Amino acid sequence: EAGVAQSPRYKIIEKRQSVAFWCNPISGHATLYWYQQILGQGPKLLIQFQNNGVVDDSQLPKDRFSAERLKGVDSTLKIQPAKLEDSAVYLCASSLGGSAMHNEQFFGPGTRLTVL
Amino acid sequence: SQQGEEDPQALSIQEGENATMNCSYKTSINNLQWYRQNSGRGLVHLILIRSNEREKHSGRLRVTLDTSKKSSSLLITASRAADTASYFCANQAGTALIFGKGTTLSVSS
DSSP states (O other), rough: OOOEEEOOOOEEEEETEEEEEEOOTTTTTEEEEEEEOOTSOEEEEEEEEEEEEEEETTTTTTTTTTEGGGGGSEEEEEESSSSSSGGGEEEEEEEEOSSSOOOOOEOOOOEEEEEE | OOOOOOEEEEEEEETTTTTEEEEOOSSSSSSEEEEEEEETOOOEEEEEEEETOEEETTTTTEEEEEEETTTEEEESSOGGGGEEEEEEEEETTTTTTOOOOOOEEEEEE
């Protein structure tokens, strides 16, 4: 079974530039998550989709971050404009369902973003 | 912040020894999960313990949960060099996972 795919794996940009990350979840997984992991910390949820609808985006900095999941499959996360503090690994995860209480999440390899 | 805490932050042991990591969390939970993250790789799910369970085993892993103390522990027995990684607990309340800051385990041969 193919895992969660993410691209690019690495990205270096200058502050105030824009960047986009792409995620392809495991086939059949209804729920997709984007996490931000700053060096030395645990992942922090940015946004959760159930199919193509947003379930939780309470921790997404909406002035600069946006995400979409068209057709309920692939997802993109965009930062515009980027700040130095956005340097982090952006992890995408998927699970079979979001409404059930006991769902294992499967994580992609992440995109390491460096903002100079 | 609802983020939990792992203890210790870093742990160094020899191959064959046991490693114990502790986790505390702040909210009521549906379940608590442990993940492993190797350098340069994504997170891998290790084990899930439900809020009505007290102990669970999977291979060399043993997890305990004490909901009255809002704490959990992960025991890795007979450690191997390949166990070197960061370990995170994540508590699930609703559908969101709230991760702790992690314990970095180094196993030397």
